[in-house]
Amino acid sequence: MHLQIVMDSNGDSRHEFDPANLSSLATAEARFQELTGKGFRAVALGKDGAPGELIRKFDPQAEQTLFIPQLQGG
Amino acid sequence: MNASVTVGTLLRQVWWRAVSLLSIAGWSVANRRGLKLLKANLTSTQLNDFMTYRRFDVVGGESGRVYRIRYAGTMNVKELDRDGRCVRRLCFYPEGLVPGDIVLAQKVALEAFETETLAIANKFPPLLGRA
Numbered sequence: 001m002h003l004q005i006v007m008d009s010n011g012d013s014r015h016e017f018d019p020a021n022l023s024s025l026a027t028a029e030a031r032f033q034e035l036t037g038k039g040f041r042a043v044a045l046g047k048d049g050a051p052g053e054l055i056r057k058f059d060p061q062a063e064q065t066l067f068i069p070q071l072q073g074g
Numbered sequence: 075m076n077a078s079v080t081v082g083t084l085l086r087q088v089w090w091r092a093v094s095l096l097s098i099a100g101w102s103v104a105n106r107r108g109l110k111l112l113k114a115n116l117t118s119t120q121l122n123d124f125m126t127y128r129r130f131d132v133v134g135g136e137s138g139r140v141y142r143i144r145y146a147g148t149m150n151v152k153e154l155d156r157d158g159r160c161v162r163r164l165c166f167y168p169e170g171l172v173p174g175d176i177v178l179a180q181k182v183a184l185e186a187f188e189t190e191t192l193a194i195a196n197k198f199p200p201l202l203g204r205a
Binding site: 053069 | 103104105106107108110111115116117118120121133135148149165166167168169170171172174175178179182183185186187191194195196
């Protein structure tokens with residue numbers, strides 16, 4: 001199973017999906033489109049804290065994707 | 075590394091871990107989740123620095139510059155020069171998140187989309203006399 005982690009006021013929300021299951025994949029892709037459409041940045045997390053990679057298109061191969069709300073300057 | 079530095083580091087680690095255990099007891103579930111997510115996404119070096127000093131260093135994904143992220147307050151990100159001195163302070167964050175998530179978002183942003191992040195961040199000069 002692959003995982004989408006969405007940062008939110010509760011810490012985070014986690015959504016698993018099975019890349020081999022078309023229905024599960026469609027749900028994950030819809031979530032990706034919805035969140036990035038709202039300004040979230042999607043990053044495929046590296047292993048053991050290694051740098052991640054910004055992904056602009058849904059990547060079903062990404063094992064863990066972190067969704068970060070829009071950044072702002074303080 | 076001499077013995078006094080090693081002992082000092084160990085004492086600092088013991089201190090922060092004890093403080094963490096005591097303070098986390100009163101934290102909300104959200105704060106705990108944020109801290110857990112942060113710790114799960116640090117390298118071993120970053121985690122050790124975080125547990126010892128409550129800060130860790132990140133290498134910018136595009137420039138190779140080093141940034142120091144502290145787990146506290148505003149303007150908690152510093153850009154360092156080759157000698158480890160602060161050249162400027164940065165302020166950027168995602169709104170509405172708990173502290174652990176904010177710090178993790180800052181780390182991931184500098185590593186994965188540094189240029190965009192720097193364009194958003196407000197920049198401030200270093201504080202005099204501080205690394």
